[in-house]
Structure formats: C-alpha cells, structure tokens
Amino acid sequence: MLKVCGATTPSDLATLAAAGADHAGLWHGVPGGPAELTADELTALAAAAHATGVLRPVLVTFLGDAAELAALARGARIDHLQLHAYQPPSTVAALRRALPGAVLIKVLHLRDGRCQERPLIRAYERAGTDLFLLDTATDDGRIGSTGTPLAAPEALDVVARTTLPFWLAGGVRAGSRARLATVAAHPRFRGIDVDTGARDPHGRLHAPAVRALARTWGTARAPGTAPTGRSRG
Numbered sequence: 001m002l003k004v005c006g007a008t009t010p011s012d013l014a015t016l017a018a019a020g021a022d023h024a025g026l027w028h029g030v031p032g033g034p035a036e037l038t039a040d041e042l043t044a045l046a047a048a049a050h051a052t053g054v055l056r057p058v059l060v061t062f063l064g065d066a067a068e069l070a071a072l073a074r075g076a077r078i079d080h081l082q083l084h085a086y087q088p089p090s091t092v093a094a095l096r097r098a099l100p101g102a103v104l105i106k107v108l109h110l111r112d113g114r115c116q117e118r119p120l121i122r123a124y125e126r127a128g129t130d131l132f133l134l135d136t137a138t139d140d141g142r143i144g145s146t147g148t149p150l151a152a153p154e155a156l157d158v159v160a161r162t163t164l165p166f167w168l169a170g171g172v173r174a175g176s177r178a179r180l181a182t183v184a185a186h187p188r189f190r191g192i193d194v195d196t197g198a199r200d201p202h203g204r205l206h207a208p209a210v211r212a213l214a215r216t217w218g219t220a221r222a223p224g225t226a227p228t229g230r231s232r233g
C-alpha cells in the first residue's frame, strides 16, 4: 500500500493514480498548511479520487471534533480518516461510534526516537483505532510532512508496544527501503505514507518519484488493477 499526501488538484490525483499510489491524502483542518482544502474542495477531490478507480481518498486532519469530522467524512464520501495531530483517544472513540464502518488511522509521532503518545497506545487501541501511522516530529515540534527520517530500531520499538497493523512514514523515499527493511518485514506492516519523497525540487507531486516508491517498496499494482479490500489490515 502506498499513500501519498497533499494532493490539491485533479491533475495531482491523475498523476498519483497513473504512477501507482493506492491512497491520496487530502488535508482539511491543517491551519496554514500548503495543501489545505475547503470542505467543498475536499468533497470534489474525494470524488475525483474515487473516479480514478484506483485511488482511495484519506482525510488528513488536525481537527479534534468528532461530530464535525464525521459530518465532513460523510459529506465528502471518505471512509479513511487520519488523525494527524495529538487528538486524544476519546476523539477516536467518538468517531468510532459515529462512523462504525470507517477506517480510523491514528498517527504516533516519534520525536528524538521517543513516541510522544506512548502512554496512550493501549487507549487508542481500545477506542477503536484500526491502524497506526508511525511518523516523525522534529526537534522544534513540527509534525506532518517533515521529511525527517525514522530510524528502524525506534520504529520497531513502537511497533512492539502495539497490536494493530501500521503504516510507516517520516521521510520515506525509494532509497530508504533497504535501511527500513526490518520494519517492512514486520508481519503487521501494511505500507508507506509519503509526502516529501513523492515531490520534485519545486514541491510538485512527481510521477517518477511515485513510481520509484511503488516499485522499490513492492506496492506497485499489476497494470489495470485496483487495490482490493479495505486498509484495516
């Protein structure tokens, strides 16, 4: 599974679909974010993602109001939600009740190798999280699209504290597959989530980079096929 984050136009989605991505991350509720979408834009792009026949949209958000998120997801017909900030387990639980069929992805942030949410991991699992996304936070506290690499031993240490499937993020590139081989070999590893490594030097989504990610990480689809099933693991 390959998710690429921060699509803002139908042309971005066409690039991702043709280059082998399975999920497109669409931002809403990320104040000041360069890929921030209005609710109407989110709905239109989610429809465009579905129309590709291969891409599933993921709502990526810092928002913590479960009722607002559930309404947004229903309105945009998105069934994958990625809680990318420090939303508490109670938000996951409320979303689980509001959207029983959705795939709820909670980000776990590693800063200086330490998982910021470590004491809450079990609570997130009990609340109804489907999938964890391991990502990096920078020394100065930035989160999301940091391009900062995650070390394999630190990722595995967090994974050992969980029981759920997980996606891997944090400066992932085609060339980091060998360095992260032990993480990719984990039985609960389900795929990668990339922003920086899928872009050209001007910050545009870049088909050759996406193709290289899909090829190197072994997520490439057979030509003409759509991903099967949901991403719950």
Ligand SMILES: O=C(O)c1ccccc1NCC(=O)[C@H](O)[C@H](O)COP(=O)(O)O
Pocket (backbone or CB within 6 Å): 004, 005, 006, 025, 030, 033, 060, 084, 135, 143, 144, 145, 146, 147, 148, 169, 170, 171, 172, 193, 194, 195, 196, 197
């Ligand atoms: O992508 C962003 O800029 C972003 C901003 C705010 C919240 C979340 C954001 N991205 C979420 C993602 O899922 C990224 O793909 C993930 O952080 C990995 O990014 P990178 O390290 O640049 O590959």
